[in-house]
Amino acid sequence: MSGNPPSIVLLPSSSSPSPNPSIQTANVHPIVRPPIILHQQGSQPSASSSIPFKNVIVRPYRDSIQQALITTSTTNVDVKPIVLQSSDNIEPHQPNKRIALDSSDFNNSNISFSAVPKSEVMTVLQQTQPVNTLSLAKMVPQSPSNSTSFSTLRLVTPSTFVNPSEMSTIKTSGQQFFLQQRGNLVITQPLVTLQVQQDSNSVQKENNSNTNTFSTEQSSNNTRTTCADYLPVQYQRKPCNCTKSMCLKLYCDCFANGLNCQNCACLNCHNDTRHEEERTKAIATTLERNPNAFKSKMYKFANTITPQPDRPLKGCNCKKSSCHKRYCECYESRVPCTSLCKCIGCKNTEQSVHPLNVGFYRSGQPKTTTQTPLDQIPRTGPPTETTIPNNVFNMEVTEALATCLLVTGQQCEINQMNELDSNLAILKEFQRCMHQIVQSALGRPRKLKKTKNDLDYQ
DNA sequence: GAGTTTGAAACT
DNA sequence: CAGTTTCAAACTC
Structure with missing residues (x-):
């Protein structure tokens, strides 16, 4: 992922002297998790209202966070209110748009943040019963004229159960956020979404306004989320590591899967919302070259007796791996090679992947494989009228x-x-x-x- | 962690 | 279309 160093600094354990007595220290176990935007707006802001919602996204990185941990553990940090850049950089609420800011965006702002006392955090937590959300801080407009509208900044964290006794609080200092917590650190994902609301009561109102929206379908009014956002970290897609393709070639798995890079370690990434135009062009170019790009190359339901629309569009071309390494896309997809393949010395036959892709697992489960409990359900025998085919529970x-x-x-x-x-x-x-x-x-x-x-x- | 191998994608 | 180069991931040491 491209971008600047993090805007979030995690306070380390008690070995570091706290610059502010109100700041608690904690033993930190950084677990970088994907972002999740839980907050949903059920209603559009009225045209007359002035920026009722603001979304702020801060992008720290794992390495930088860890570096920051090292740094702050030995350095006294001057705690000042964090300052967002002018509101020009914080666009009015657009439900389906994210705004990515980095630390440089926090200069010369007319908005500052201050920490919320833990008691208040607890209060709001009790209001919203957040199993997955954590931490609130108040946004205090610097301008006295605005000070009457005290705002709430909501920090949304991954879908990890959070014990209220392990609550984080937010402290700000110059261009940095200090996140701290008793116990294990929770807010360590590379992308942290901060949702700023002008009305401190609106969290409650907003939740009430959503009572009729229970559905597995995401409302078009909702803050943009992706499926990956909701997945537990162990089921997340692998981050790419692209260095030269700007993540705008099919070399990049994220791009090839039609997804924006997220939590990736790529360099000079253009596969994100900041480069939407470029990305769109790249998609068009790729499709021009290869109309089958962005489609699954392998069938999703191997061994089915019924025709599947996702039969492989092309086979593999392996020469040395015997189609028994993950270099082989068929093997990677846990499907046997077919007549479409041009592989040499293929050992990825119908038998070898059946049942339960035994060969795949026994040949050494890759460390990065995202096997789920469902993958382990025994599935044997050919599909019949009453038995489901193998590989149904694919990724x-x-x-x-x-x-x-x-x-x-x-x-x-x-x-x-x-x-x-x-x-x-x-x-x-x-x-x-x-x-x-x-x-x-x-x-x-x-x-x-x-x-x-x-x-x-x- | 660095270097090598591999095969897909991109390029010519 | 075929050959070559580039690329990123898998793999090995």
Whole structure:
């Protein structure tokens, strides 16, 4: 990912003298996690209102965070209010647009941030029942004329359970955020979304306004999120490491999958919202050259007896790997090579990947493989009318399932549902997904209406 | 962690 | 279309 050093600094353990007595120190175990934007706006700001919402995205990096930890552990840091750049750089709320800021964006602002007392953080947490959210800080407009409208800055964290007793608070200092917490550090993801609202009560209002929006579909009004945003870190796609392609070639997995780079270690990345125009051009160029680009090259449902629309568009061309290394795209996709392949000495046959892609796992599970519990479900024998095919629970299906469940859980949180109802909603969503997966795997038409079985759960 | 190998994508 | 180069990831040491 391209960009500047982080705007967020994580206070290290108690070995560092705290510059401010109110700042607690903590033993920090940085876990870089993907960003999640939980907050959703159900209503558009009125035209007359002046910037009712502002989204601020700060992009720290793992290495830089760790470096900052080292630095701040030995240095006294002057704590001053953090200063955002002029509001020109913080665009009015646009539900589907993110604004990426880096540390340089925080100069000469008319907005500053101050920490929220823990008691207030707790109060709001109790209001919103956030299992996945954490930390609030108040945004204090520097201009006295604006000071009447005290604003809330909400820091949204990954979908990790957060014990309220391990709460983080935000401290600001010059161009840095200080995030600190008792216990393990939670807010360490490379992309931290700060949502700024003008009205301190609007968190509550906003949640209330969303009570009717419970759905696994994301509203078009919502802050832009991707499926990957919601996935637990172990299921996230791999970050790319591109150095020369600007992530605008098919060399880049992110680009090839039609995704913006996120949490990547790439250099000079143009595969992001800041370079949308360039990215669009690159996509057009790539499609011109290869109309099948951005489509799955391998079939998703191997071994099915019914024709699949995602049969491989091309085969592999392996010469030395016997199609038994991840160099081989067929092997990587856990599907046997087909007549479309031009491979030499292929050992990635129908038998070798069946059942349960035994060869794949036994030949040494790659360290980066994102195997899910669902991948481990034994699946043997050819598919029949009543048995689902092998490989149904591939990564895409698993990710989609996990995403649906996470979205459901987050909607429950937003709607302030109690634990029991939340669990029930998630279970129902799981049932719905499983039913759809099985139906799809059996090649049956997608169910449009709920069955009696579905209704029994309600 | 550095260097090598590999095969897909890009280029000529 | 074929050959070559570039690229990023996988792999090895």
